[in-house]
Amino acid sequence: MGTTEHVVIVGGGTAGWLTAARLGAMANRQFDITLVESPSVPTVGVGEGTWPSMKATLQAIGLSERVLISECDASLKQGTLFHGWRTGAADDSYLHPFSLPPEYASKNIAEYWRRDGLRYPFHEVVTPQALIATTHKAPKTADTPDYAFALNYGYHVDAVKFAALLRQHSVSRFGVRHIEGHVAGVSSDSAGFLTSLELEGGDRLSGDFFVDCSGQKALLIGDHFKVPFESARHVLPNNRAVVAQVPYNEPNDEIHSCTQSSAQDCGWIWDIGLQSRRGVGYVHNADFISEAEATQTLRNYAEQSVGAKVAQDLACRTLNFEPGYRGTPWTHNCVAVGLSAGFIEPLEASALAMIEQAASFLVESFPVNRDLMGPASRAFNRKMESNWASIQEFLKLHYVLSDRDDTPYWQQACDETSISEGLSDKLALWQIRAPWHPDTPRIDELFPAASYQYVWLGMNGHLNGVIGSAGQGGKDHASSSADLDPILFKVRERALQLSRAMPGNRQLLNALRMNNPSATVTA
Template sequence: MNQHLKHIVVLGGGSAGWLTASIIAAEHCCNSPNGVKITLIESPDVATVGVGEGTWPTMRQTLSRIGISEKIFFRECDASFKQGSQFRGWVNGSDTDAYYHPFVLPEGYFEANLHNYWRRQFRGASYADTFTSQTHLCKKGLAPKQMATPDYAAVVNYGYHLNVGKFGQLLQRHATSKLGVNHILDHVTGVNSADNGDIHSLSTHNHGELKADLFIDCSGSASLLLGKHYNIGWRDCRPYLFNDRAVATQVPYSDPEAPIASTTISTAQNEGWIWDIALPTRRGVGFVYASEFTSDDQAEQNLREHIERDTSENIFSSLNIKAIKFDPGHRHQFWHRNCIGVGMSAGFIEPLEASALVMVELAAEMIRDDLPTNREMMDYTARRFNEKFLYRWDRVIEFLKLHYVLSQRKGEYWNAHRNPESIPESLSEKLMLWKHRPPSELDFDRKGEVFPSASYQYVLYGMGFNTEPRSTYKVSDNDATIEKFIAMNRQKLTKYINALPSNRAMIKHLLR
């Protein structure tokens, strides 16, 4: 119980396994004789399934902390900038139906009640457009930084779009060559228990027994340790969010110098939605849907029609189409005894708002920061970890559901999403509250919230939600303050437009 934790085994590679191993190894001196030893084992035959091609701004700090140059990251991962998400057709499907969820806070967000002013003075204009410059930069295809801006620094906040397969390969090379992570390609043939119920070791085909003090399950949806060995239950989230399928492909640019969008474009369809992620060399496009409402053949036809309408070319038959099945939900526990599930072994809801990679980051960072020094501390650490991530998964479900609940689109799929029985109670209560006041940081008061209150405001008011102002609202002082913020925002925008390069020009500079 009091022996020091000396060896961690990560089961599974891909972006989840290598990101987790790298984050822990960089902090705990894995390449030092006195550090924690980390071994990552993965099957040589099982291809990893990428969880997505979008990150949050948190990835900049993660990459910097583990020691990867941003220039190398762009070169090796076919990366581009992401400044938020754009939602098309989610309100009613009209030609003008579009709004943004940017990565910056509204100007003056913590200093004044922006909503009431916007509702009276700018109701015909977008909430995000009124109080941020970032949406305007996205419309103009401008980068979030200048060519002289240092690695990971920003003029406006940004994350990344990336080739997730290449990302896993970069992390593998960096973790093994720079961070001291031991890499084993082999088949795990058995899981061996200790007398107290912990995992004692993994049996392998060619490397004998792998003993460790802590095992991290990054084996994807198979969840070989947390799911199959420990039989930790699965919370099915289909009562709230119905999507469980996707068909995806990679679409080449007809013009190699075509502009590169810096938002994930999410376009609503009659029975689902389509993502469009722009990388420097191609676009990743996929249709997310629920098998309860749409057949696989119809889903592929919907994707075909969208691509051919968008590109004005009959290219679908030449593209490689990938079918993806997933069970939306998460484990009832994520850390059990000396085993932790990270990535899809812990949970996956759906690609909307790109929460998959950030949940890996958050889990790996908490393991890194709270890594128990011995077995005696582990159960206490596990309780904290489980409580934190049960809360986080609830917030992910709640925020994704918000997009569907507020839609006015017709049809069985959208009607089912608006059914009151499919809305989490916590979200129903918040929507009642937000009819009378805007979302605020008081509604989400935990450190490290997955989605801050500003994100809820962007979606609520982008979708046309109405918050009635209080009759006791004091106008004069608040209005004068907000007008200063709006003027400040306009000045920033003018400066940025004159100083920022296009996305493609900035990426070319990084690659040079």
């Protein structure tokens, strides 16, 4: 029956070490784990924005939040603030926060905006997080236990330090064997199942189950198994990023509580605040802008906050990527996790969340023997296929509602012929009801209906040809605004209360660093 006694992970980036830690922390684990990483192939070194799901992932591996904050330059992220996506005007911005609107389980608050064509910003009034996050305040106080919160949050982390912390934790806590070696060859049996890897220098590494976390190289899933790559360029064409690290002007400068995402002529720039520096990157479509122009655009952006001298001296790095994914990331006894499985632009920082979901699946449905590889792989592949479809739909939503047509890039990005049937159906249905739970029927959906509400209303989708809205006599099937006022009043009260109680983001991080147990806690 072929019991799974030895798991071999190829690649020591965030995907490899996160998977190693999750498997290592499995209760009653009856297999060994070896992670091999090449000394000559660097990790991608980006991936600084996470989702709130990372809290549960870190808890599952017994890693203290204070250690994360101390070791990884981490800060707390409360959502993404989008600038210039609708019209490009100076006052054009909206927030996609991590907190849900009030009474979310049973009441579709977004419906008031759709029905009445409300123009005041949805995000600003349906969650206290808008006030807290946009005033650089923290979502918790220093007394709040690890991972608990007043307002939901994820993290901004230094990607290289994060992978290093996960490595140290996996090795010391779970006994994961770490080998530095460059995989140069692969052996398989007559049924096509992998049996061992050959390392440069001649060593051989045998295993029963292999996890391909080799990044864009996709050594096992691509080079060996030749699993087809499904390009997503026709939907989301961005395929290059120029990235840089920007110093703060003063050590005590405010730390943004959200990822900033600023639309540009040929893409968008992310801006992430860590404790000791910011991370910025210009994601763009290489068909419309040269690498040199993109680099200059990033420098110009940085110049606004740090001045010309610092901006022109920034060390900029270019990363090329083909947007897309492997249709069947798990084949035989090999599963691809991380960049080897695919990547689509980091507009909503979904890549680490995909790694978390993949690792969770492996923990919950670990193929303890070869007979289970087939059923487990089919279930995994279905789940990932569905996730990739959701990512494409949700990211595309950010573009298609834009009024921008000021550059060829925006004309192409908003082109309706690049919209999937699923998104097209949603947009049609939202003319008669706002985004709601039926749009996201799976219990483990990547993006909840609330996320669709924040982006759809943030982009003023409800003011665009909505059926039954204000002026078209559609009030009879929905509650009156008198119902809404007390709900929003409560949100406002809570926002003011939290605004008084919450420390500044940096203030909280300083306090947590000083109170770092410098040790990992029990899972």
